[in-house]
Amino acid sequence: MTNISISKLLIANRGEIACRIIRTAQRMGIECVAVYSDADKNAQHVKLADEAWYIGPSPAQESYLRSDKILQVAKQSGANAVHPGYGFLSENAEFAATCQQNNIIFVGPPVGAIEAMGSKSEAKRIMHEAEVPLVSGYHGDEQSESLLQAEADKIGYPLLIKATAGGGGKGMRVVESSAEFIDALNSCKREAKSSFGDDKVLIEKYLTKPRHVEIQVFADSLGNAVHLFERDCSVQRRHQKVIEEAPAPGLTEETREQMGQVAIKAAKAIGYQGAGTVEFLYDEDGSFYFMEMNTRLQVEHPVTEMITGLDLVEWxxxxxxxxxxxxxxxxxxINGHAFEARIYAEDPNNDFLPATGLISYMGTPSTNQHVRVDSGIISGDQVSVYYDPMIAKLIVWDTDRNAALARLRGALADFHVAGLTTNIEFLHQLASNDSFIGADLDTHFLDKHGEELILGQQPADDAILAAASLKVMLDQSGNQQQLHSVDPFSPWSDKSGWRLNEDNYHQIDLVYGSGHYEITAHFRDDGFLFEINNQEIFTKGYISDNKLFLELDGHKSTVSFAQEKNHLVLFRNASSWSFEVKDSSQVDLGQETSANLTAPMPGTVIQVLVADGDSVEEGQALIVMEAMKMEHTIKAHKDTTIKEVLFNVGDLVDEGAELISFEEE
Known part of the structure; x- marks a missing residue:
């Protein structure tokens, strides 16, 4: 290894990628400088770095996207290099150029390469000249609605509209017919403008059963270039990757080498240096087509690290x-097989709407050569409305695909988050799906199998209710032990529930979802007899760390838990149950929810499609909100009349805020 000239590195990013870069850089003896916004003042990347500098308010446009502020910090801190991570300024050619002008090393490709690939249409032109295979489409500069509609009709449907400056699934729409094109185009342009500041789009033929296979490439300034094999990223939701794996299952060595060499050709065509990813659509017949090149480190790079044994940030x-x-x-x-699952704060039972707020507890699986967790969050941290709701990346490795998949299921079952709704159970269902296990993959996988993977709220069966009740009783016993009496032999110090001339029992009230459970606990010498749903269940056990070891009528098992005040969350096999422990007098079972329209998540109103007094039909689009950089259309729940629209375009809305009131019937 040659001497490292980077002595102090500023990481122009946040969250898990900032933490991941800092760990490698510090291992290499490099001092690390973090930057942070108001929302991130107590974030983990701030604590992990050698020093951290404030760069502005929470919105990314006022902090992490402010290249002037970041360069100012680089100069003030004495950093002689900047690593942009992914997202934010990572593919901003102007930022890279300004770094170079200020004699600051940009840990990324040359400015020309970023510019060449920054426009998807320009990238297609360059790749066409380099004889890299392309999907048919329109990549021109003319962007009038009439021309784009005509080009779309010429290409044929289904087709894909894609922001030329896009990435991460944002600014993309699949259009099934000519009649849908203009609405999809306008929505795509709005999202692209919001996310990238550029609403230019390209149009491509949409393959009906393609796989998304990408090649990791690396090049240096001396003319050397290699590929580090492929990743399959076919399982996507709204064009965002959900689970990635390496290598791609079923790919022949001949095809792997062909794709790798084409990727190297693509990189050399633009004078590439550093880490990059060339993304392909791989069709059923074995043909493949260049889709785009990402001139940065990818979110899913750890699966490549796991099968090659390399540290790509070090490279x-x-x-x-x-x-x-x-x-x-x-x-x-290639050595073995690896998977990465992206764990998000989102609700699969509610169209995957993002969740924000406090992570009251996060317990992760034990890490070793088989299991890796990349995260910028620990218990007590906040998931902010201002950034992507990713909580962590869970990466697993084993000698073959089936063994790695078993590792993934086990690690997901051991990943516990309380305080916010997550997609962990959904991921576990996905990893357990027969078609996924059989590697029957394409980019429409979730469209075909989505309903099988979403189970809804798990019922609270008798065993889970008994476990929750045991936890309540053990807590009460522990609390009593802390209240030492002056006389340890006094009856007031007794913790057995003994009552004069009565059976010793205790009443437990649990609320789970819309259900209210009144459970009677009878004290026994070595446990409790619970009356649950007209059944008697004898239960005993003990608590160690965040695990409840219990025995139910002779059946022994372990349940993990998290608790904050009167909220108890139990975890078992990637499922969770969130209970409220309260007095029955506090439970209002007759309260009806408001018929008015409320915000399902915090976000910004970007379109109001109705006005006061309008009559609307069930399913009609009323308001479009943007949250976590994605658009969400909110529709009418029934035929009704608008009484008042309570928010305007541009307003920031809290979760649960009333958006529209309806006339009373």
């Missing part, structure tokens, strides 16, 4: 210092 730093690639192509090989 980025080596290349940024002008050194040759640490290995040549012949020295690279």
């Amino acid at each position: 980025q730093i080596v290349v940024a210092n002008g050194n040759p690639l640490p290995k040549q192509q012949a020295q690279l090989s």
